[in-house]
Amino acid sequence: GAVVSQHPSRVICKSGTSVKIECRSLDFQATTMFWYRQFPKQSLMLMATSNEGSKATYEQGVEKDKFLINHASLTLSTLTVTSAHPEDSSFYICSASGGGGEYNEQFFGPGTRLTVL
Amino acid sequence: AQKITQTQPGMFVQEKEAVTLDCTYDTSDPSYGLFWYKQPSSGEMIFLIYQGSYDQQNATEGRYSLNFQKARKSANLVISASQLGDSAMYFCAMRARGQNFVFGPGTRLSVLP
Numbered sequence: 368g369a370v371v372s373q374h375p376s377r378v379i380c381k382s383g384t385s386v387k388i389e390c391r392s393l394d395f396q397a398t399t400m401f402w403y404r405q406f407p408k409q410s411l412m413l414m415a416t417s418n419e420g421s422k423a424t425y426e427q428g429v430e431k432d433k434f435l436i437n438h439a440s441l442t443l444s445t446l447t448v449t450s451a452h453p454e455d456s457s458f459y460i461c462s463a464s465g466g467g468g469e470y471n472e473q474f475f476g477p478g479t480r481l482t483v484l
Numbered sequence: 485a486q487k488i489t490q491t492q493p494g495m496f497v498q499e500k501e502a503v504t505l506d507c508t509y510d511t512s513d514p515s516y517g518l519f520w521y522k523q524p525s526s527g528e529m530i531f532l533i534y535q536g537s538y539d540q541q542n543a544t545e546g547r548y549s550l551n552f553q554k555a556r557k558s559a560n561l562v563i564s565a566s567q568l569g570d571s572a573m574y575f576c577a578m579r580a581r582g583q584n585f586v587f588g589p590g591t592r593l594s595v596l597p
Contacts, residue, residue, distance in 0.1 A: 413585070
């Protein structure tokens, strides 16, 4: 299957700082990328959907000014957690879809574990 | 609205035995895809198997098979000959045409030696 990378895999930051997470599709062009958040022992919660070159679509309850998403190219999307607080500590996972196939299988990155002190 | 239900929060299976993980779904869309993902403790989501709503045969991928019963809206995952490395969280997911993925709450599988 296609490969999606995420960087960093783990980040610890102080409260009030901003953290950027990168998601890259390594061997295919991702027309759509998705950002998920996962709390311990829970399922994935979709935060936003981004299409290359356009603004992200955020799910209800997700603050777009706090979670900035940029999908500048067909292989890169970034999620910036601005002014992070301890409650933002979570596992963030991106996925990418190449636009092929009827149901557009998603390929997931390995995730980023964010800890805000 | 789309919804995925996984009623088994945790399952145990003996090594080399088969195990079935339950998944039921709800959608009014006649066109949809069903997916199973494995999430080990490392956190990565590993795609296992896919079934389209119009597929006539149940999907199989190696030791994984999907028991698709459309009328009952169920898409159970069957893992044959369980291995210790199969211990992980398993998520059932659905995507209707033009819609986002919806994930179930997951089932934690523990394979016993």
